[in-house]
Amino acid sequence: MVTSVGFGRAASLLIKRFSGFQADYLVRRKYSSYDVAIVGGGIVGLASARELIQRHPKLSYILLEKEKELAFHQSGHNSGVIHSGIYYTPGSLKAKLCVRGAELSYAYCVKKDIPYKRCGKLIVAVEQEEIPRLKALYKRGQQNNVPGLSLIDAKEIHKREPYCRGLMALDSPNTGIVDWREVALSYAEDFCEMGGTIKTQFEATDFQITKESPAGSTDDRLSQKSGCSSEPCIVPFRGDYLVLKPEKHYLVNGNIYPVPDPRFPFLGVHFTPRMDGSVWLGPNAVLAFKREGYNVYDFDLRDFTDAISYRGVQKLVLKNVAFGVNELYRGLVIAAQVKQLQRYIPELTVNDVTRGPSGVRAQALDKDGNLVDDFVFDGGSGVIGSRVLHVRNAPSPAATSSLAIGEVIADEASKKFEL
Structure with missing residues (x-):
């Protein structure tokens, strides 16, 4: 496994939820070393931490975030779409994890009473030259097992979107919207309720091996320090x-x-x-x-x-x-x-x-x-690298895929670190 350098004596967590209610959680530990460290408090890090602690509750966990708040960057500055998985190359991680992640996300929102809307999406062709590409996209979505897809004509477009101009559209009824930051903070709440610790305003700048103890990071600079390639x-x-x-x-x-x-x-x-x-x-x-x-x-x-x-x-x-x-x-x-x-x-x-x-x-x-069109999961080389697992490329649809990514990370960590 891995450790990040310089844990404080007592780790603490302060989560402020702004969607519907506020709750402050202060979790303190009597020790300053942990079995598992997750670096990065965005939605992917939080989903991974939540999945790991669910599977291996006897281990001790800490999640480190350099900002004052969780889900502060991409997780809190996105368009809030629950993607269905149409665009991605069949067989790719993005295709598999987006479709799986959307299913898990809707179920999670229902379970946690998080507001969402399955409002659908139209991918609209406004020129004749776009229609062959639209049909190819429809076939790709079918290959990816995206539910409910259909091609509709101009008349049907007008019924769905009265002010939209288009010759043909791909109708994706499983696309939705949600506040992904609220979802991410709910993951954090789950993690802490299961005994995990979150420390904000703690930037991980290096890795050092001490003794049996893992971390992950989305930062390419930090990942290079653990023996990973400089690319991507x-x-x-x-x-x-x-x-x-x-x-x-x-x-x-x-x-x-x-x-x-x-x-x-x-x-x-x-x-x-x-x-x-x-x-x-x-x-x-x-x-x-x-x-x-x-x-x-x-x-x-x-x-x-x-x-x-x-x-x-x-x-x-x-x-x-x-x-x-x-x-x-x-x-x-x-x-x-x-x-x-x-x-x-x-x-x-x-x-x-x-x-x-x-x-x-x-x-x-x-x-x-x-x-780089797919998610990239990477482990470094050398003594440190063998104890680290990185998520090195997780742009959209990472929020939609977050629970599914967490499953993959937990699978890989369980094998790699013999959890």
Whole structure:
């Protein structure tokens, strides 16, 4: 197993839940060493910790998070969609774990009385050239065993989304929405109730082997210190959303997505209703100059230098110069973003939207400039690496897949560490 360096004398947990109620939990231990350490208090780390302690309750556990709050970054800055598993390569981890994760997520929300809506999603073709790609996507979803998929015509689109223009759409009724941060905090509550300890404002910066005692991390820099490869490299991409004004909410009933264009590395703009009643529009996708930078002017010299000096980033930029310039322009000029959205809802105007929140996608990139399309689970080499298991690439649909990822992590940890 593994340990992170420098545990304090008494570990403590403070969880603040903001959705419906607040509860403070303070869990103290009389010892400062643990059998299992999980590094990272995002939704994947919390789901993994919860699954591990359920399976091996006799071991002692600590989860470390560098921020003041849990689920502070990607887990708390996402669009809140419960994905159904359509897009992903058949047989891939993303395909398997998204479908399984969606099933587990709905069941978990019912069990924990967490509000959610199975509002569905339409992937809409607005041009004839998109229809073959849409049909191929339908076949892919069938291969992935996504429930309830069907192709619908313009008349059916109008019934589902009266203001949406489209020639054909892929209807995914199993797609939903939820507040993933609330789900993540519920995982944390489960973990603590089963005897786990969470310590916030504790950044793990290195690994040292002491004696029998494991950890996992989503940080590629930290994983390299445990003997893992320097690739894939994590590259941050910021996405800026617009928000539909309340008086225009009638324009959108459920999720409305574009047909993916294989020429471009990201999905494109879409319409996403939220559990709080708001509707997010977008996002664009631009290279961020700080790994956790949600504002246009956020900058970190190390993050910036690491990104632009990486051969994979250089190749990605060269391959997608026009795309990148357009995405940057759409982030700065609202009218440009709205123009893309009008392909689906022509009645939308610039006056119907305001600037909204931003999120940062931690995307793994290989040395050839290709986005790593699947989850990456990795163990390092050497004495330390043999005691570590990392989740090295878990962008969307990681939230949807979180409970299923937790099962995989627990399976791997049980074998690797002989739990």
